[in-house]
Amino acid sequence: MISSNNKTFKFAVMLLFLLQLSFNVEMYAGKKKDYPVTSFGAVADGKTLNTKAIQKAIDAANKNGGGRVVFSKGKFLTGSIVIKSGVNLFFEEDAVLLGSTNPEDYPKFGEIRALIISNASKNIAITGKGIIDGQGRELALAVDSLHHTGVKIDPNYNYRRLRSSDGRGKLVSFVKCDSITMKNITLKNSSGWVQCFDQSKNIVIDAIKVDSRAYWNNDGIDIDGCENVRITNCDVNSADDGICLKSETPGLQNNNIYIANCTVRSSANALKFGTGSYGSFKNVTIENIQVFDTFRSAIAIESVDGAEIENIKVSNITAVNTGNAILIRLGHRNGDKPGYIKNVSIKDVKAQIPFGRPDIDYDMRGPEVDYFHNPFPASIAGIPGYSIENVTLENIEITYPGRATKGMAYLPLSRLKDVLENIKGYPEFTMFGELPSWGFYVRHVNGIQMKNIKLILEKEDFRPAFVFDDVKDLVMENINVPSDKIQQIIFKEVLSANLDTESLKKVNEPKQNTFELPKK
Template sequence: MSNYKRFFRGCIILLFLFQLSFSVEMYANKRKDYLVTAFGAVGDGKTLNTKAIQKAIDAANKNKGGRIVFSKGVFLTGSIVLKSNVELFFENGTTLLGSINPDDYPKYNDARALIIAHAQKNISITGKGIIDGQGRELALAVDSLHHTGVRIDPNYNYRRLRPSDGRGKLIFISECDSVKVTDVLLKNSSGWVFSFRKSKNIVIDYVNVNSRAYWNNDGIDLDGCENVRITNCDINAADDGICLKSDSPGLYNNNYYIANCSIRSSSCAIKFGTGSFGSFKNIIIENITVFDTFRSAIAIESVDGAEIENITVSDITAVNTGNAILIRLGHRNGDKPGYIKNVSIKNVKAQIAFGRPDIDYDLRGPEVDYFHNPFPASIAGIPGHSIENVTLENIEITYPGRASKGMAYLPLWRLKDVLENVKGYPEFTMFGELPSWGFYVRHVNGIQMKNIKLTLEKEDFRPAFVFDDVKELRMGNIAVPSDKNNQIIFKDVSSSTLDTEALKRKSEPKQSTFELPAR
């Protein structure tokens, strides 16, 4: 077993031990149940229970911990503050219902949320109840206050006619240690649904996120966190599904295990970024199902100086999605570019849509504002800063084809005209029209592609692969359609290895590569 594999197996074991020790610690702290109804809360869906719920939380915290029990009913509330050694437990048939009055969400530590915690330890949210933020109604109330001049949003988006300030999140956890969330259904946030910042030792298990209420409804966002386990979650979000961020320098994401989740998104399913100032290291992602997702199934992005390394992704199934894989090193912010290295992506099966994968969403991702042919998967650094050591193995992607030379035609002799877009927002559409239909790889040092099968539903005039400024390329067992030659294009490719079975064209196992002359 290689040292690399030993390291990641060790990560999994440590995460398991963390989860076990955290469960024991939480059990030890469950000294008493506190029924919110005993503190005056009424589950009629009409009575505002903010003060009563907060009294129960404060009492449990003061007595060194306890479980806040919500019995069956609908408990209307504004913002509540979760404190150390306190568990919120929602019985089946219980709904915690967010108020639609913006005044019920005062800022706490410069943030707004229905449930908020800052600098606490040993907190949890459990049970089979529902937390419903009534996000669209709340956001429209914020919008109305802006237009009537009661509460002006200085960052109001007049192009999209929607507010940016004052909406808040459903749950926001910052600078906390030992957080556990299980079983609950989170729905209808006015902003990000479930957000962590600078927190550690986090377990999220069997959580259902269903939030298409308003824009920026990211499912689970983690900003500068460590020792994180996200498993068995079902996410349907009107923005990124699971998003790892580093929105300011000094925020580091380390030691993640994300597995056995289903994701539907009007943006990306799993994404690193776009905020990427700090690091993303030692992350394992496996057994993920993606469907009806507008952008990438997997997007790994460093554009603000982030260091990204030791990333393992495996067993991904994506159906009806805009893109399978995006790995992007750019330089949007920061003194110097970061780096991306040691990325392994294995056992991926994806089907790329021709039209909008998220057409059934009422809040869809923004349209690309120019004519384009279907985009390939992209792995792209920038001049002088290459992505390093990428392994792609057992990858099967079906593309729609139907590319046309009538518009957006980029012939192979014009590869130099593909946009670098060094400072651009990272997205698989960011380079404009691309000259390949399967993979576009540029500014990469060390890439291995093994057991890659690319198929087309309809004809595409472009080659399957384009490699530009690539070193140490190894390809083996590559299957592409059999009806055309020159499926692999090289430009400034050095130290490449294609074994005797490198390119299989169905019944014709014949090499079909073409190297562009130096220009």
């Protein structure tokens, strides 16, 4: 016989259980539902084309208010799929999304051609510990063969480099989206740009890995006309620019960008503003970046299509085996008038420049310069009538290889006027041809502070460390250059210079008629 006390106790326990169950149901109802792609007919054998099945899972998640479209362990082959609002593509460990190698599986979605597409969506994500493999080289060669067999002619086919531009597409392309998350995923082997975020906002890219050296134009991360972007803890290894801010559309801006704690290896530039530079780049902070085996510049800030670039802060950059440390270029390739570059701070940089090309181990390498040159210095260069303004360089150490010879494209200091302006040229650290300095070449700049600059030569270089041409408001403090020769700093049309005593000793002597010390 059960006592009333026991009945009361059991009732209380049952009531507590029911309340807890009710609470759990309510909590579960608040979570986003999972939509396994295998439940919609997808087969993880690496051979079955799963485009329709995966799209059904995405559509179902979107229709029901959002959820995770889950890829379990295995290889899922697909053509283009479209992410919609509220959908997170989630990859379990050892899950692989394989891009089809058939160009017909990549129809255009509006103007977008990519493996994973989203347009005007909100709250979308790609997360998990899986891999998205575009099989880009195989796809690109298939596109190429269509051109040569006459099946699909590319009117812009590049016969010099034997590659097609149309039909290759990107791995990931998000346009006009809001609230994007990319986390932990590995992206590899794109046929074009790996991932592009265009005219979007509120983007978080964290702890992803990019390994894409499959074909040409394999930019690692492209941000084009976006606002409120965080790129952190990423490992990028790409056959083209590593992390690249672009502005391909006039009137749009990249604003409030934060890039930190990343490693970049590139057969082009590691961190780049441009080349497309029609809109603006404002309020960008880049810090704690490791760069290695990179063919072009570790840091490239370029406005050549009218872009406005201002309030840029770069700090704590380590670059090893890199073709160039710093390039800041204001040119006028397109647009009614040049843009501007101002208020740029670059601090705490340590770089090592090799004598040979640093990307020699890539099978897809950036194009060589057209003819031999002595090693190139870092360059900060505007154009006549349009100066770069307010640049601060502080705590910079660059090791150069030296080994320059007067027998190779010799440009004496008496011919500084012959250094190419190349106003309309493609921005690159090699764009001016032979340069008359081995450390820094600075031209058409208004307001530049250089503090705690150490330049090291591994071998002899006959050129001076610094050349300043058409520069105003120059400040130099604690400049450390090899002491085996004087006249390491050359002035041409330099006004309002303020140098400390030790730096002043390294300036060319005033008795030389071609160059005169500025009046303080």
